[in-house]
Amino acid sequence: MAPRYKDGDAVVAINGKWVAWAHTVFAYAAFISALIVGVALHYHKIVQNEHYGYPIEWFPSVSATIGDRYPERSFFQVFIAITSGPRFALVFLWYILTSRPNSTLPKLVAGVGIFRTLTCGGWTYVTSTDDHDWHDIFMISYLVATLPWTLGCLALSPINRRAVKYRKIMASLFFGTLVPLIYYFIQHKVHKVPGAYTKYAFFEWSLILFDVGFDAVTALDFESFELVVRDVKGVSRGKGKPVGNTFGEGFFWTEVIDAASDVYNGFVFWTIVTALPVLVWYFPLWHMGISGYEVAIVTCTSPLLYVIPSLRYAAVKNLRLLHLLSLVGLLAYKFQDPANRLFVTGFALATTCAAWTASFFSERANTPRLEARIMAWGIGLIMSVVAKFACKTNNPLWPIVHAENGGWNKVGIFLALFAVLRSQRGSTTSGGDYLPAGGKKGSSILAGVGFGALMFAIVSLLTDSSTMISWVWDGYPVRGPLAAPHGALTIFAMGAGLVYGIFHPRIAGSWTAFGVGSIGAALLTCYHHWTGFYGALIFAFYIMAVAPVLIVSSVRHSPASTFGIGFIVYVILLLFHVWVVAYAFVPGGPLLREHTDWLMTTTMLSIGAGVFSAATSNSTRSRKPHKPVNPNSRKQRSYYIYVLAVLQLLSVSVAYLRFPTNDYTPYHKEDKVVTAGIWTVHFGLDNNMWSSERRMRDVIGELELDVIGFLESDNQRIIMGNRDVTQFIAEDLGYYTDFGPGPNKHTWGSALLSKFPIVNSTHHLLPSPVGELAPAIHATLDMYGEMVDVVVFHSGQEEDPEDRRLQSEYLSKLMGDSPRPLILLSYLVTKPLEGNYNTYVSERSQMKDIDPTDWDRWCEYLLFKKLHRTGYARISRDTITDTEIQVGKFVVGEPEPENEMRIPEEMVPVGRRFPALFRGQGVRGHRYHVFDEPRYWQ
Known part of the structure; x- marks a missing residue:
C-alpha cells in the first residue's frame, strides 16, 4: 500500500539526519x-614539490594526496562517487526545508548547491595531469560557488540556535583559513620559503574539514524530516523564519536587474571620470609643455550651473535624458582625431557629473532611494576597479581602447543603454525622513570641500587595485603585496568599507573613524612593504565607508554650493597632484616639488571638513528617537549586496587566474645568450592616443628580448589613468617585473622586465637639485647561474646640465662599485664621446659602450662590463612612441675578449643572431634602421 501523506502512514521511515551523516562520513572517508594510503605507499613522493622534498617538506597537500597516484586516487574517487548520492539528497532536502511561497532565493541556493556538486565531480575526475586548464576551471568554480552557498544557507536557516551557531563557526573558520592559505602559498610559490608548503598543506586540509563540516550541520535541521517523505514539524510549510533578515525576505530577479542596472550606471560614471584626464595628458605629453587642452578638466564642475533654479528643476525632471546624453563618452572611441575624442569625452563628463548630482539631490527626501543611489555609485566604482583588474589596468570602455587593443566598447554601450532605460524610470517621491528646514545642516562650503576631497582620494588612489601597491613596492626580494593577486584585497577592503558605511553611518562619520583613516593614510605615505599596504587597506576601507556620510550631508544643501564647489576642490587637488611631479614644466611648480605628503595631508583635512559638516547634521538627528530600518530599504540593500558579492567573487577569480605562473625561460637558453633592450615607452599612449601595450607586446616578443628596461613608464596617477604598462606585457610574455621608484617618489618612472629571476633590486633617486628627479633601478639577475647586474636609468633634461653632471657621477660610482658583470639600459641625454658620456664610459665606472662608432645617438645608450657582447641593433618605433628600441646581445659564461672584431652575420651562430623578421621593410613599421642591419662582434 502506498504511503499516504495526510495521515502520516509510510512503508519505511528514515530520519532525514542520516542523509547529512552519510554525506559527512563518505566525504571525510574519501x-x-x-591520505592514509598515500602516506603508507608514496610518502616521499607526495611530500615532494617543485622546490623541496623530505625532510624540509613533511606533510602532503590535498592535491598531491588525491591526485595522480594509484591506489590513493582510486580510494578518493570511489568514496566521492558514493558521496554524490547523499550530496544531491542533501541539496534537495535543504530546498524542501527552506522553500517559501513567492521566494526565489531557495531555488537559487539549490541551483548553486547542484552546481557545486557537479564541479566537485569535475575536479575530482579530471586531474591536473589529464587536463590542467579544465581541472583549474572546475576547482575555481567550486570555490567561487562556496560563497553564495554559504551565505544562502545562513540567510535561509530556520530558527535553530544550535545549527545557526555551528554554521557561523564553520563558515568563519572556512573563510578565515583562506588568508593563511593564500599567504603560505605565496611564500612557497613566489618566495620559495622552505617548509612553507607543509604549512600551506595543513590549512588546505583544514579547509576540507570546515567545508564538509558546514554541510554536516544540516543533520540538526533534517531531524524534522523523515523519508519517505513526511514532514513531522511542518517546517517546509513556512513555520520557520529565516535568520538573515537582510537576505531572507523574498528574492525577485526584476529587483536584481534594477540594482545591477543602477550599478552599471555608476560604472559608466567612473569610466568617464577616469577617461578624461588620460586624454588631456596626451596633449602636454606631445607638446612637451602646457598645450591649452588642459582646461577640459574643469568640465566636471558642471553642477555649478545648478545655482540657476530652473536648470536644477529641469535636470531633476529629465534625469533619464541626462544619463543618456552622458553615454556619448562611450562613443568617443569612434573619433580618430585625438582633439575630437577629448571634446566628446569632456561633454560626457560635464553631463554625467550633472546627472549624478541631480540624482542624489532628487532623492534627498527619500532615504531608501538616496541610499540606493549611493550604493550604485560606490559599487559602480568597485565594478570599474574589477574591470581594470581583469584587463590589467585598462578600462575596456575607455576612449583609448578599441576592439584591436582590448576594448569592449560595443558591448559596453549596449549594456549602458539598457541600464539607463531600466534604472532611470519615472517615480514619485514620498518625502521620506529628510531633515526639516529648521534643523541644523552644517556648512555647505565644508560639505563641498569634503565631497571634493573624497572624489580626489577615490580617483587618485582607488580607481585601480594596483595603485597603492605600487606606492609601497620597493624592489626585490618580495617583501610586500603584488598587483596580482593582492589587488583583490584592495577591492575587498573597498567593498567592506562601503557596506559598513551604509549599515553604520554614525560610526563611519565619527571622528574616531576619521582618526583611523588618517593613520591609514600616514602609513601608506610613509612606509613600504606590508606595513604600508596595511595602511592602504585601512585608507580604502575608510574612504568608502565615509562616502555615504559625506554625500548624504551634501544633498542637504543646494547642489551648486556642495557638489559644484566639491568638483572645484577636486580640480584644485588634481592640479596639486600633477604639480608635485611636473614641477619643472608648470608655473609655480617648485613650490610644490615632491610634496605628496602635503597633498595627502590636505586631502585628509578636507575630508575632515566634510565630516565636521556632517557631524553637525547628525547631532540634530541624534536627538530624535531612533527609527528602525525600513523593511523595503532592508530588502533593497540586499540586492545591491548581491551585486557587490558577485563582483568580489569575480575579483577573487581574476586574482587566481592572474597569479604569476608563467614560464620565465629565456629565448636562447641553450646558447646562454642574453638579449637586452631599452625603450622609452612614452607612458603607453601611442602617437594617435591609443593604448599601446599590445603593440609593445608584439614587438618585444618578436625581438626575443630576455631583459628590457622601460623609461617614462609610471602611469599610476590620475592624468595617466592609474595604469601600469608592464602588467599586460609581463603576464602575457612571462617576465619578472620591477617597477620603481613608485609614483609617490615623484619621477616619470622606470621599469625592468626580465626572463631571469631578480635576486635583488634597489631603487635610486639620483641628485636633481634643479630639474626633474632621475630614477634608476639597480637589479641583480640570476643569468644561467651567474649573478649579473642590470641598471635601468633615466637622466635629467637637457635644460639642467648641473643635474645631469651630478647624476653621471653618481651612476658612474654605482656601476664602478659593482663587482659583477653589468649592463646599463639608459637614457643619458648626451652626445657620443662628448661631455658626460666620458663619465659614464670611464675607468671609474669600468663601463664600455656597446658600439662607440654609433654617432647618431642622443638619449638611449647600452653600456656593459665583464660580458662578451655579440650584437647590437636599432629598431624603429613606428607610431608606438617617439623613441626607437636599442637592443644588445651578450653571452654569459664566456670571458670578455681583449680584442673584439666586427664580423658578418653569416659567421654568427644562429642562436646569437637577431630575428630576420625586421630586415628590409620589417613588420608593422618596425625594422632595423640607422645601420639597416644588426652589427655583430666576435
Whole structure:
C-alpha cells in the first residue's frame, strides 16, 4: 500500500539526519583514506614539490594526496562517487526545508548547491595531469560557488540556535583559513620559503574539514524530516523564519536587474571620470609643455550651473535624458582625431557629473532611494576597479581602447543603454525622513570641500587595485603585496568599507573613524612593504565607508554650493597632484616639488571638513528617537549586496587566474645568450592616443628580448589613468617585473622586465637639485647561474646640465662599485664621446659602450662590463612612441675578449643572431634602421 501523506502512514521511515551523516562520513572517508594510503605507499613522493622534498617538506597537500597516484586516487574517487548520492539528497532536502511561497532565493541556493556538486565531480575526475586548464576551471568554480552557498544557507536557516551557531563557526573558520592559505602559498610559490608548503598543506586540509563540516550541520535541521517523505514539524510549510533578515525576505530577479542596472550606471560614471584626464595628458605629453587642452578638466564642475533654479528643476525632471546624453563618452572611441575624442569625452563628463548630482539631490527626501543611489555609485566604482583588474589596468570602455587593443566598447554601450532605460524610470517621491528646514545642516562650503576631497582620494588612489601597491613596492626580494593577486584585497577592503558605511553611518562619520583613516593614510605615505599596504587597506576601507556620510550631508544643501564647489576642490587637488611631479614644466611648480605628503595631508583635512559638516547634521538627528530600518530599504540593500558579492567573487577569480605562473625561460637558453633592450615607452599612449601595450607586446616578443628596461613608464596617477604598462606585457610574455621608484617618489618612472629571476633590486633617486628627479633601478639577475647586474636609468633634461653632471657621477660610482658583470639600459641625454658620456664610459665606472662608432645617438645608450657582447641593433618605433628600441646581445659564461672584431652575420651562430623578421621593410613599421642591419662582434 502506498504511503499516504495526510495521515502520516509510510512503508519505511528514515530520519532525514542520516542523509547529512552519510554525506559527512563518505566525504571525510574519501580524503582520509587517500591520505592514509598515500602516506603508507608514496610518502616521499607526495611530500615532494617543485622546490623541496623530505625532510624540509613533511606533510602532503590535498592535491598531491588525491591526485595522480594509484591506489590513493582510486580510494578518493570511489568514496566521492558514493558521496554524490547523499550530496544531491542533501541539496534537495535543504530546498524542501527552506522553500517559501513567492521566494526565489531557495531555488537559487539549490541551483548553486547542484552546481557545486557537479564541479566537485569535475575536479575530482579530471586531474591536473589529464587536463590542467579544465581541472583549474572546475576547482575555481567550486570555490567561487562556496560563497553564495554559504551565505544562502545562513540567510535561509530556520530558527535553530544550535545549527545557526555551528554554521557561523564553520563558515568563519572556512573563510578565515583562506588568508593563511593564500599567504603560505605565496611564500612557497613566489618566495620559495622552505617548509612553507607543509604549512600551506595543513590549512588546505583544514579547509576540507570546515567545508564538509558546514554541510554536516544540516543533520540538526533534517531531524524534522523523515523519508519517505513526511514532514513531522511542518517546517517546509513556512513555520520557520529565516535568520538573515537582510537576505531572507523574498528574492525577485526584476529587483536584481534594477540594482545591477543602477550599478552599471555608476560604472559608466567612473569610466568617464577616469577617461578624461588620460586624454588631456596626451596633449602636454606631445607638446612637451602646457598645450591649452588642459582646461577640459574643469568640465566636471558642471553642477555649478545648478545655482540657476530652473536648470536644477529641469535636470531633476529629465534625469533619464541626462544619463543618456552622458553615454556619448562611450562613443568617443569612434573619433580618430585625438582633439575630437577629448571634446566628446569632456561633454560626457560635464553631463554625467550633472546627472549624478541631480540624482542624489532628487532623492534627498527619500532615504531608501538616496541610499540606493549611493550604493550604485560606490559599487559602480568597485565594478570599474574589477574591470581594470581583469584587463590589467585598462578600462575596456575607455576612449583609448578599441576592439584591436582590448576594448569592449560595443558591448559596453549596449549594456549602458539598457541600464539607463531600466534604472532611470519615472517615480514619485514620498518625502521620506529628510531633515526639516529648521534643523541644523552644517556648512555647505565644508560639505563641498569634503565631497571634493573624497572624489580626489577615490580617483587618485582607488580607481585601480594596483595603485597603492605600487606606492609601497620597493624592489626585490618580495617583501610586500603584488598587483596580482593582492589587488583583490584592495577591492575587498573597498567593498567592506562601503557596506559598513551604509549599515553604520554614525560610526563611519565619527571622528574616531576619521582618526583611523588618517593613520591609514600616514602609513601608506610613509612606509613600504606590508606595513604600508596595511595602511592602504585601512585608507580604502575608510574612504568608502565615509562616502555615504559625506554625500548624504551634501544633498542637504543646494547642489551648486556642495557638489559644484566639491568638483572645484577636486580640480584644485588634481592640479596639486600633477604639480608635485611636473614641477619643472608648470608655473609655480617648485613650490610644490615632491610634496605628496602635503597633498595627502590636505586631502585628509578636507575630508575632515566634510565630516565636521556632517557631524553637525547628525547631532540634530541624534536627538530624535531612533527609527528602525525600513523593511523595503532592508530588502533593497540586499540586492545591491548581491551585486557587490558577485563582483568580489569575480575579483577573487581574476586574482587566481592572474597569479604569476608563467614560464620565465629565456629565448636562447641553450646558447646562454642574453638579449637586452631599452625603450622609452612614452607612458603607453601611442602617437594617435591609443593604448599601446599590445603593440609593445608584439614587438618585444618578436625581438626575443630576455631583459628590457622601460623609461617614462609610471602611469599610476590620475592624468595617466592609474595604469601600469608592464602588467599586460609581463603576464602575457612571462617576465619578472620591477617597477620603481613608485609614483609617490615623484619621477616619470622606470621599469625592468626580465626572463631571469631578480635576486635583488634597489631603487635610486639620483641628485636633481634643479630639474626633474632621475630614477634608476639597480637589479641583480640570476643569468644561467651567474649573478649579473642590470641598471635601468633615466637622466635629467637637457635644460639642467648641473643635474645631469651630478647624476653621471653618481651612476658612474654605482656601476664602478659593482663587482659583477653589468649592463646599463639608459637614457643619458648626451652626445657620443662628448661631455658626460666620458663619465659614464670611464675607468671609474669600468663601463664600455656597446658600439662607440654609433654617432647618431642622443638619449638611449647600452653600456656593459665583464660580458662578451655579440650584437647590437636599432629598431624603429613606428607610431608606438617617439623613441626607437636599442637592443644588445651578450653571452654569459664566456670571458670578455681583449680584442673584439666586427664580423658578418653569416659567421654568427644562429642562436646569437637577431630575428630576420625586421630586415628590409620589417613588420608593422618596425625594422632595423640607422645601420639597416644588426652589427655583430666576435
